[in-house]
Amino acid sequence: MTEIVSYALQIILIVIAFAVVVHKRNFTIIILIATFGLVAASLYIMNKAPDVAIAEVAIGSAIIPLIYVISISRQREFIVLDRAQDGFIEYGHELSGEGYEILAEFVKLYDLSLNICVDIQGKEKSLINELNVDLIIARDLQTGAYILYGKSSSVLLSKLTTMVKDKPNIRVVKIKEDKRND
Amino acid sequence: MNDFLAQIPIFLVFIPVVFSIIIYLFKAKWTTYLSFVSQVLLLIAFFAYLSFWRLHPGDHLLVFGGWSERIGISFFHDGLSLTFSFLAIFIFSVILMYLFKFRRKDHKFFFFFLFLEGIFLGMIQTNDLFNMFVFLELTTVLVTVLISYQKSGPSFQAGIYYLLLNTVGALFFLIGIVFLYNVFGTINIRVLQELIGTQGDRTVVKFAYVIMMSGISVKAALFPLFTWLPKAHGVAQSGISALLSGLVVKGALYVLIRMERFLFVEAGFHMNELFFWIGVVTAIVGVTFAISQKDMKQILAYHTVSQVGIMMMGISQIGLTPFYGGVLHIINHALFKSLLFLGAGILIKHYQTKKVYEIKGALKTFPIVAVMLIIAMLSISGAPLFNGFVSKSMIKYAVKGNFIKEALFFLINLGTVTSFIKFSSVLFGPKAILVKEKNPLQIISIIVLGLSCLGIGLFYQVIASSIFGITISTNLWEISHFLDYGLFLVIGFLFYRFVVKKDYLPFQKIRHFKLTFESANYMFVVYLLVVLGVVFL
Amino acid sequence: MIRRVSLVVMLVIIFGFFVFSILDLEAFFSTFGKDYFFENGLSETGSVNLVTGIYLDYRLFDSLFEAGLLIAAVSGVTWISQHEITEKNATFMLDRQSTPTLFVTFSRLVYPFMLMFGIYVILFGHVSPGGGFQGGAIVATAILILYYIDVQKATSIDKILTIEKILFLTIIGVGSISFFTKGTFFTNPFDLSASEQVKAIYLITLNALIGIKVALGLVAIFTAFLKEGR
Numbered sequence: 047m048t049e050i051v052s053y054a055l056q057i058i059l060i061v062i063a064f065a066v067v068v069h070k071r072n073f074t075i076i077i078l079i080a081t082f083g084l085v086a087a088s089l090y091i092m093n094k095a096p097d098v099a100i101a102e103v104a105i106g107s108a109i110i111p112l113i114y115v116i117s118i119s120r121q122r123e124f125i126v127l128d129r130a131q132d133g134f135i136e137y138g139h140e141l142s143g144e145g146y147e148i149l150a151e152f153v154k155l156y157d158l159s160l161n162i163c164v165d166i167q168g169k170e171k172s173l174i175n176e177l178n179v180d181l182i183i184a185r186d187l188q189t190g191a192y193i194l195y196g197k198s199s200s201v202l203l204s205k206l207t208t209m210v211k212d213k214p215n216i217r218v219v220k221i222k223e224d225k226r227n228d
Numbered sequence: 229m230n231d232f233l234a235q236i237p238i239f240l241v242f243i244p245v246v247f248s249i250i251i252y253l254f255k256a257k258w259t260t261y262l263s264f265v266s267q268v269l270l271l272i273a274f275f276a277y278l279s280f281w282r283l284h285p286g287d288h289l290l291v292f293g294g295w296s297e298r299i300g301i302s303f304f305h306d307g308l309s310l311t312f313s314f315l316a317i318f319i320f321s322v323i324l325m326y327l328f329k330f331r332r333k334d335h336k337f338f339f340f341f342l343f344l345e346g347i348f349l350g351m352i353q354t355n356d357l358f359n360m361f362v363f364l365e366l367t368t369v370l371v372t373v374l375i376s377y378q379k380s381g382p383s384f385q386a387g388i389y390y391l392l393l394n395t396v397g398a399l400f401f402l403i404g405i406v407f408l409y410n411v412f413g414t415i416n417i418r419v420l421q422e423l424i425g426t427q428g429d430r431t432v433v434k435f436a437y438v439i440m441m442s443g444i445s446v447k448a449a450l451f452p453l454f455t456w457l458p459k460a461h462g463v464a465q466s467g468i469s470a471l472l473s474g475l476v477v478k479g480a481l482y483v484l485i486r487m488e489r490f491l492f493v494e495a496g497f498h499m500n501e502l503f504f505w506i507g508v509v510t511a512i513v514g515v516t517f518a519i520s521q522k523d524m525k526q527i528l529a530y531h532t533v534s535q536v537g538i539m540m541m542g543i544s545q546i547g548l549t550p551f552y553g554g555v556l557h558i559i560n561h562a563l564f565k566s567l568l569f570l571g572a573g574i575l576i577k578h579y580q581t582k583k584v585y586e587i588k589g590a591l592k593t594f595p596i597v598a599v600m601l602i603i604a605m606l607s608i609s610g611a612p613l614f615n616g617f618v619s620k621s622m623i624k625y626a627v628k629g630n631f632i633k634e635a636l637f638f639l640i641n642l643g644t645v646t647s648f649i650k651f652s653s654v655l656f657g658p659k660a661i662l663v664k665e666k667n668p669l670q671i672i673s674i675i676v677l678g679l680s681c682l683g684i685g686l687f688y689q690v691i692a693s694s695i696f697g698i699t700i701s702t703n704l705w706e707i708s709h710f711l712d713y714g715l716f717l718v719i720g721f722l723f724y725r726f727v728v729k730k731d732y733l734p735f736q737k738i739r740h741f742k743l744t745f746e747s748a749n750y751m752f753v754v755y756l757l758v759v760l761g762v763v764f765l
Numbered sequence: 766m767i768r769r770v771s772l773v774v775m776l777v778i779i780f781g782f783f784v785f786s787i788l789d790l791e792a793f794f795s796t797f798g799k800d801y802f803f804e805n806g807l808s809e810t811g812s813v814n815l816v817t818g819i820y821l822d823y824r825l826f827d828s829l830f831e832a833g834l835l836i837a838a839v840s841g842v843t844w845i846s847q848h849e850i851t852e853k854n855a856t857f858m859l860d861r862q863s864t865p866t867l868f869v870t871f872s873r874l875v876y877p878f879m880l881m882f883g884i885y886v887i888l889f890g891h892v893s894p895g896g897g898f899q900g901g902a903i904v905a906t907a908i909l910i911l912y913y914i915d916v917q918k919a920t921s922i923d924k925i926l927t928i929e930k931i932l933f934l935t936i937i938g939v940g941s942i943s944f945f946t947k948g949t950f951f952t953n954p955f956d957l958s959a960s961e962q963v964k965a966i967y968l969i970t971l972n973a974l975i976g977i978k979v980a981l982g983l984v985a986i987f988t989a990f991l992k993e994g995r
Contacts, residue, residue: 096894097816104902109983112909116990231948238950242937249930292826293952299801301826336844343837362830366837373841410790413797431786750768753775760782
């Protein structure tokens with residue numbers, strides 16, 4: 047009897063491993079990894095190694111999914127700092143305005159959540175490098191155009207550039223990373 | 229007293245570790261000077277143990293806890309491990325001198341640096357397979373942190389690439405250890421060395437050998453698994469590049485020597501030809517990539533790959549002379565590659581650019597640095613009177629008699645000379661107007677390395693007999709050696725002028741070739757399968 | 766497409782060799798290690814749980830560096846995620862949603878039991894399954910539940926790391942006591958002929974130190990993740 051259960055658990059383990067590779071949504075993958083840990087722990091107990099089982103449950107099913115969930119939920123935020131504050135984005139009961147529509151369409155493409163703030167101090171370069179602000183909206187007083195600053199090594203920004211290519215009053219400027227030479 | 233002296237190897241591991249934690253805990257300004265204290269203590273401990281070791285020829289095994297050898301962890305010292313330990317202490321001290329002024333106030337940096345030194349010394353001395361695995365994992369984690377120390381986007385990419393690829397390799401190493409423990413009931417390397425002949429034909433032992441060698445080849449940067457090396461060198465600071473390329477790769481080669489030459493030697497697998505050809509391919513690929521690069525550090529990085537190939541060519545042979553040539557080349561390469569990286573670091577910092585063609589006039593602006601760089605370049609291309617000549621001549625014995633192998637060795641040397649003629653274009657030109665930083669410790673560190681290159685080149689008879697116990701019969705001052713080298717220089721210079729400098733399309737394509745992470749994994753599986761095939765057939 | 770098919774084929778071949786070699790193994794595997802530990806483990810180390818005896822007495826040197834690996838990883842993660850920000854900027858990234866009340870109540874109920882269970886696993890590591898590393902992970906999970914209740918309770922990472930490193934030095938110190946009593950490093954300082962209760966003192970001390978150290982390390986990693994950029 048225990049033989050059959052042991053074989054069944056091992057087959058489930060292989061199936062979960064394949065499922066982790068095949069799935070595309072991040073949260074599903076995290077839950078599958080936690081399940082993998084639990085099934086492995088039961089196999090350890092069946093092979094008479096309770097110490098290893100306790101360690102596997104504590105770390106593989108409690109701490110690891112926690113860390114993954116935090117980092118993935120942090121990645122899903124797209125942080126925008128609005129320095130122009132003059133109508134590009136309207137703050138009323140609901141956010142609206144020309145800028146807001148472009149940004150909303152952009153984040154919907156990548157399944158992110160938009161987070162617009164207005165009150166951060168600091169220079170643009172240091173904010174993007176240090177604080178993980180993704181986009182800064184500023185107004186160029188001479189030409190009247192809106193400039194969007196972003197990280198040059200980000201792939202999302204190239205998509206944004208193509209989206210605003212045919213709007214004359216919006217420009218995207220990429221800030222290069224600080225490559226300190228030695 | 230003898231009892232205490234026998235326990236010194238533990239101190240070799242723990243002195244840097246304890247000092248690193250002390251420097252981290254006390255944030256006063258003067259505590260970073262304690263790192264020099266730890267280096268001095270290490271040197272004293274090493275020489276004390278060396279004198280003890282010479283006097284007691286049979287007593288080199290140190291088992292922790294007094295348990296029997298098959299159960300407890302042990303440290304074992306023979307000539308190879310003592311040489312590597314001294315090399316590690318020497319290079320860490322030199323790099324510490326180079327980096328000290330820049331990082332004087334950064335306590336966390338010294339924590340990672342000294343911790344890495346302790347762990348590395350432990351990896352070299354240990355005699356227990358699982359202990360070696362733990363140290364291997366620790367070096368991977370620490371080197372990742374040091375590579376991505378500058379916290380910019382490309383640094384993290386290179387660091388994570390390094391971490392993931394090397395962890396995959398270390399994991400395969402662990403699976404091999406599990407197999408061996410199941411078969412033999414012990415994981416002590418010396419005991420396994422005696423026992424392995426009894427079960428050498430079993431499929432398990434062969435499979436364990438295959439996966440252990442594949443696992444360690446990732447870290448040793450053999451073809452096709454070397455792709456992490458150029459990326460890591462592109463983003464790391466020069467001192468850390470010197471450490472990575474000069475010492476960490478050699479540590480992995482040391483583990484490979486222990487597996488191949490000591491652990492599995494009784495099993496009779498006859499893998500010498502395969503590893504020789506892997507070495508040849510690595511060397512050729514490395515040198516081809518090196519010629520087509522325009523960034524100083526990338527030239528040096530790909531060059532490391534090709535020199536590792538030459539070392540494999542030496543190590544894989546059964547005969548004594550090429551094997552000792554390979555080990556001597558490991559020592560030499562650590563010295564002159566670190567020298568090159570440190571010198572390049574000084575130039576990059578002052579000229580603020582990394583491209584070879586944009587730096588000019590180093591000979592007039594930085595005379596001492598330029599002279600040391602010339603010494604390093606002469607050593608690496610095998611000029612007589614310098615250390616590269618000795619090791620390359622010894623490795624040449626491996627190819628004597630076989631025309632194809634000799635031709636390939638000639639091509640590799642030619643590529644080496646050409647890439648360094650390209651590198652040396654930084655030396656010529658008018659004097660540049662720059663703000664120079666006064667840093668006497670850096671200059672001292674470079675001079676020490678240069679002098680040691682010269683020293684090994686001139687006094688190689690003494691060194692070879694004291695380390696390996698062999699006598700080398702090549703006469704240093706024969707004119708034919710100088711003429712050979714002169715011929716190399718001329719052919720290399722012509723090749724450079726008329727082929728490389730024009731930057732034809734193949735060179736451009738090679739320069740922009742990048743290997744993604746999934747391709748690297750695919751290459752790992754291919755490599756494993758190739759080694760598997762050769763072992764079982 | 767070709768690449769995927771060839772990859773699957775190669776992996777199947779390697780897996781085949783793997784299975785074949787395992788099937789071959791049953792005929793001749795050696796039980797030398799297992800027999801030795803079964804016969805002598807209890808009397809030499811003083812712990813009923815042989816696994817604890819192995820990693821705290823026969824192979825203490827390894828466990829020291831496993832703990833060291835945790836320190837290196839925690840310091841590395843902390844270094845990478847530390848940014849210098851001014852206090853004003855820290856408020857913009859607070860979570861917009863607060864944890865549901867059901868969750869908070871449940872966490873308050875569960876927290877004392879988890880903590881007690883974790884401490885039990887640590888202290889009784891030499892008698893029942895468990896030990897320093899496992900118990901430390903459970904205690905860390907218990908402390909993390911606190912963060913769900915109230916995010917502001919996160920303590921400063923620097924203090925945690927300082928205590929952790931002092932604990933590491935203490936562990937090395939306790940391991941080295943045996944040099945003065947027995948002449949070799951890294952084993953139980955009490956004599957082999959002492960009773961099991963006396964030998965257990967050393968095991969409990971080491972287990973407690975390792976447990977606290979591991980718990981602090983994991984809490985530090987989690988705090989670094991939570992606090993990044995805040």
